[in-house]
Amino acid sequence: MPSFATSPGTRDIIAPDAARWRSFQQVFADVVEAAGFAHIIPPMFEDLGVFLRVGETTEIVTKEMYDFEDKGGRRVALRPEQTASVCRAFVEHRPVTPWKVWYAGPNFRYEKPQQGRYRQFDQVGVEVLGVDDPQLDAEVIALAVEFYRRLGLRGVQLSLNSLGDSGDRDRYAAVLLAHFSTHRDALSAESRATLERNPLRVLDSKRPEDAALIAAAPRMADQLSEAAASHFVAVQSALLAGGVGFVVNDRLVRGLDYYRRTTFEFVSTSLVAAHTAIGGGGRYDGLVAELGGPDTPGIGFALGLDRTLLACDAEGVFGAPASRVEVFVVDATGGSEAGAVCTELRAAGIGTDRAYDNRSMKAQMKSADRAGARLAIIIGDDERSAKTVIIRTMEGGSQQTVQRDALVTHVRQALGR
RNA sequence: GUGGGCGUAGCUCAGUUGGCUAGAGCGCCAGGUUGUGGUCCUGGAGGUCGCGGGUUCAAGCCCCGUCGUCCACCCCA
Numbered sequence: 004m005p006s007f008a009t010s011p012g013t014r015d016i017i018a019p020d021a022a023r024w025r026s027f028q029q030v031f032a033d034v035v036e037a038a039g040f041a042h043i044i045p046p047m048f049e050d051l052g053v054f055l056r057v058g059e060t061t062e063i064v065t066k067e068m069y070d071f072e073d074k075g076g077r078r079v080a081l082r083p084e085q086t087a088s089v090c091r092a093f094v095e096h097r098p099v100t101p102w103k104v105w106y107a108g109p110n111f112r113y114e115k116p117q118q119g120r121y122r123q124f125d126q127v128g129v130e131v132l133g134v135d136d137p138q139l140d141a142e143v144i145a146l147a148v149e150f151y152r153r154l155g156l157r158g159v160q161l162s163l164n165s166l167g168d169s170g171d172r173d174r175y176a177a178v179l180l181a182h183f184s185t186h187r188d189a190l191s192a193e194s195r196a197t198l199e200r201n202p203l204r205v206l207d208s209k210r211p212e213d214a215a216l217i218a219a220a221p222r223m224a225d226q227l228s229e230a231a232a233s234h235f236v237a238v239q240s241a242l243l244a245g246g247v248g249f250v251v252n253d254r255l256v257r258g259l260d261y262y263r264r265t266t267f268e269f270v271s272t273s274l275v276a277a278h279t280a281i282g283g284g285g286r287y288d289g290l291v292a293e294l295g296g297p298d299t300p301g302i303g304f305a306l307g308l309d310r311t312l313l314a315c316d317a318e319g320v321f322g323a324p325a326s327r328v329e330v331f332v333v334d335a336t337g338g339s340e341a342g343a344v345c346t347e348l349r350a351a352g353i354g355t356d357r358a359y360d361n362r363s364m365k366a367q368m369k370s371a372d373r374a375g376a377r378l379a380i381i382i383g384d385d386e387r388s389a390k391t392v393i394i395r396t397m398e399g400g401s402q403q404t405v406q407r408d409a410l411v412t413h414v415r416q417a418l419g420r
Numbered sequence: 421g422u423g424g425g426c427g428u429a430g431c432u433c434a435g436u437u438g439g440c441u442a443g444a445g446c447g448c449c450a451g452g453u454u455g456u457g458g459u460c461c462u463g464g465a466g467g468u469c470g471c472g473g474g475u476u477c478a479a480g481c482c483c484c485g486u487c488g489u490c491c492a493c494c495c496c497a
Contacts, residue, residue, distance in 0.1 A: 011488075062495055066421075084497090114495070115421070126497060193422090193494070210493075258496055269497095280497065307497025335455060366449085368457035383455055395456070402456085 012114070012122025019323035020312075024125070026324050027154075027308060028107045031127045034150045035105040038142075040129055043104040045088035047111075051078040053091045056293045058260020060201040067112040069122075081111035084259075086287065086303055087294070089130045094296035100133025119278035119310045128284070130303035132291065137234050140265045140286065140302055141241030147269065147282060147304050148247050154311070155320030158272035159281070161248065164255035165235035165264050166203075167227045169289060172263065175226040176202045182220050189216055206254045223253050231264055238265055261287040265302065271314035281314055282306035326375030329418060332357040333367040335383045344380055344392070344410065351411045353418070372397060378417055380410070 009015060016024055032042070057064050063083045070080035082088055085106050093102060107127040114120060129146065131139060144161065151159045166172050179202040183190060190198070191210045198205055206217055227235065242249055249267075257266050266285030274281075284304025291299035315321040330348055332355060334341035341357040348355040356374050358367040364383070371379045381393040381402075392410060394417050395402045405413040 008488080067495080110497085112496080116489085117492095118490070120496070124497060128497095191493095197494090204495090207495085208493095276491080278496075282497065305497065310497055331457095333456075363450090364455055365451095365457075370457085372457040379456075381456065385455085393456090397457070400456085400458095 010122070012116035012120075014121070023312070023321070023323040024308065027312065027321070028127060030153050031107065031150055031306075032105070034153060035129055035146060038103075038146055040103045040105040043089060043092065043106050044108070045082070045085060045092055045106065047109065048079045048081050049088055049091065051080045053087050053294065054080050054083060056261070056290065057084070057087050060204075061258060061260045063112050063258065067114050069111045069113055083112045084110050084305060085126065085128060086130060086259075086261075086301075086305070087290070089303070090132070090287075090291045090294050090296070090301065093132050093291055093299070094294050097296075100299070101139075102132040103129070104131075105129045117278070118276055119274075119307075119313055121309060125308035126305040127308065128303055128305035130301060132301045133299055134302075135288075135300045137237035137265075138241055140234075140238045141245060141247070143284070143302055143304060144242065144249075144267055145245050145247050147284075147306060150306070151269070151311075154315060156271070156273075156311070156314055156318060157320075158314070158318060160250065160270045160272055162252040162255050162268045162270065163239070163242075163249045164251065164253055164266050165223065165227060165231060165238075166256075166262050166266055166285070167223065167231040168263055171223075171226050171228050171231055172203075175221075175223050178221050178226065179203065179205065183216065186216050201260075203256045204258070206256050217254065234264055257283060257285065259287075261290045261293070263288045267304070269306070271310070271317070273314050273317035274310070275317075278310055280307075281310045327354040328356045328374045328376050329353055330355045330378045330380060330414060331367075331371035331374050331376035333364060333371060333379050333381045334358070335364045335367070335381070336387050337361055340382045340387060340392075344382070347411060348380075348414060351415070353411075353414060378414065380414070 051068070051070050054064060054068065059065065068080050068083060070078065073079055085108070089104060089106070105128065107125070109123050109125050111123055113122060116122060129143065131143060148161065167175065180198065183198050183202065183205055187195060189212070190205075191208065191212050193210065194205050194208050194213050197208070205213070206220065208217065239249075239251070255266060255268055257268065262285040264286040267283060268280055269282040270279045271281045282304060284302070286300065286302045288300040290301060291297070312321075330353055332341045332344050334357065338359070338361055345355045345357050356376070358370045364381075368379065377397055379395040379397060381395055386392055386404070390407045391404050392407055393402050393404050394413055396417065403413075
């Protein structure tokens, strides 16, 4: 039994997954940088106060925060998400708007772990600060859709809603509270508790006994201000014009209190477990001001790496990238030749690996196979004396003997470049 | 945080109503008559049966606790 294992809700990402993660982030970077987004790398922990602005009825703030006091007596927290950090950075640096940034990295929430729900989990995402235009809402959403397309995912459904401006949201919360309160006894115990904290969240309940009351609940759409309503309409028509399919779901609430107006969520239809939400986002027009900055509109989304990859697995798309090892050196002379051959090939830009410990040729060939190499360079005592090497193609098994000092040229040829 | 299932070799799992040195497949290692992998054959290494108590003549199998994991709720990516 090993003495140590990873802490609950954390895990090692090892081959072949680690390379897959990296290419996931690379594909994301390609998509968003082509749209003018610049990379931002905020710190992984910040003053606790930054995250408290996310909302006092938000559970990731009230009970899931990884917060602690550091040696200097500062109250800090591991970031539960990155939107608040980006807004803090905006206030701190005051870049010209529109400020379009993207990020990738881990976040931390003290939750009970489950598949697709970890205490350290990775997200990629974008944020745009300083633009009110509904055109932008549609563009941001389309960017996520394009990213899913690049991954090869097909079973992704986009849900869309508007939470209105802060006044609308408060008004709606009051109306909902009244509705559910009059039928209090019919609600599940859990929902009764939720009702106290945040009436909107009751709409999220998956408990069957709440279904009827939720279906009969008043609609957000009826509480929208004229400005918010026309913004929502504009977003929808921009999406339609861009060929982005969506479903309006006026029960879509989302967990973070700072959302205003446009909110959206991506659900994988290929996932069977409970955690089918693979991404989400929306507007947070008041957040920058909350953090002490000028009144600045903002919108963004975050996509979960783990869950999106689970969806990829379910659809059999976006597998791990192939090995970078093209050539494997099999040295049966006792290992005297392999080092120089590797150095030479690697310097020529050819991915090369070798075996150690003077293993049998058979064993070394096996390693060559496992490494995924296209070519094996075989050197025995005969070849060493003759100053030659054998180039063997792993797939067909054909071999040729070439001069040792012309190795790179012949390997290039055999690789077809 | 609440409720439930599970926890046996690196991996996926068998282990009958508790009974002698705990098994399989895959993987790994070594061979298959002097140098060459992916198929096949043979052999081998590897397990304090999550951990700690308890019941029993005897526990991988029963009981309690604990840790981990999975599922649902919750929450959300």
